[in-house]
Amino acid sequence: MKPVVAVVDAETSGNVGTIARAMKNFGFEDLYLVNPPDLHRDSEAYGFAGQAREDVLPNAEIVTFDYLVENFHTVGFTSITNEDARKHTRFPFRTPDELVASLSDVETQTCLVFGRERVGLVNEELERIDEVASIPASADYPSLNLGQAATVALYELQDLARDDSQLPDVSTQRADEAEIEAFYDHFGEFLDDLDYPGEKKPKTLRMMRRILGRAHPTGREVNTLRGILRRAQRKADD
Structure with missing residues (x-):
């Protein structure tokens, strides 16, 4: 089943628009927002959303974090930390490409949950999430902007959402x-x-x-x- 996307407590409407655009790019449709900023038609959200301003963004549903936990198999995205099996709020984690294989075999509705710009999902929220995912990045600066993190993750997970029948055939037709x-x-x-x-x-x-x-x-x-x-x-x- 095609995953849905949730953004928790975003501070800027521009990041919500960026995420909506990435969803449209990679075949995701349903967006849930927990405590969102103002998303009026003249906000940065609609300016950043591209064609997602026509469907993904205006159809977004405002819900509670409890709603996400109670209705979906949740995957929370967070930065890589030095935690291990002795302290496992953010451990073990999967990378987005590893999620593709695991979620492809699961007949359940999954929600991909992204957190705040500055602190992401807090530990109390992660403790209620079913799985944790993290995007490998340079140890010198592993923290990604909210919009960047969601775009990278959705790109990696697009095989779970994209309808390939709508894509042009770009395979090489080798000569006889x-x-x-x-x-x-x-x-x-x-x-x-x-x-x-x-x-x-x-x-x-x-x-x-x-x-x-x-x-x-x-x-x-x-x-x-x-x-x-x-x-x-x-x-x-x-």
């Missing part, structure tokens, strides 16, 4: 083997036209085969390369 083999033959003829040293030709052909083998060219790319060879051959004949 016959087309590629024809290019190799053509390249060999091109080397002959250049009076390329015969003792070097097998090694050069093998190198070209390795290059194209790694590249997985499309039919159009192979045709373009052959067009370049033909043009070069005509110039050589002039």
Whole structure:
């Protein structure tokens, strides 16, 4: 089931708008707000929300923290700390990419809970959360801005929410083997036209085969390369 997103006690409406926009970017739809700032139409929230101002943001529901705990499997996001099994309010935790695998196998409604700009979710709230997640970051400065943290997390978790049927097909359509083999033959003829040293030709052909083998060219790319060879051959004949 597609997770919902909750923001607890955000101080600035701009961060709420940023999170709504990230939700729209990555396929999330339902936003819950606990003690939100003013979100009127002229606020930064609507200015930062992009196309999410049309649906995600105006449809956001204001609820209590108790409501989240009582109605969802909750995952709270927090900064990495030095806590361990002896003191485990924020431990153990999963990274967002680890959450994808675990939540994919669970038939329950999950709520991704993000906290305040300055202090995030406090320990009393985390003690009531079912799971803790944290975004790995530099030990010199591991704390992320609220909007940044939510955007990174939602990007990592988009496989749980995005409808891939709406995306363009960007997979590489590799050229047929016959087309590629024809290019190799053509390249060999091109080397002959250049009076390329015969003792070097097998090694050069093998190198070209390795290059194209790694590249997985499309039919159009192979045709373009052959067009370049033909043009070069005509110039050589002039």
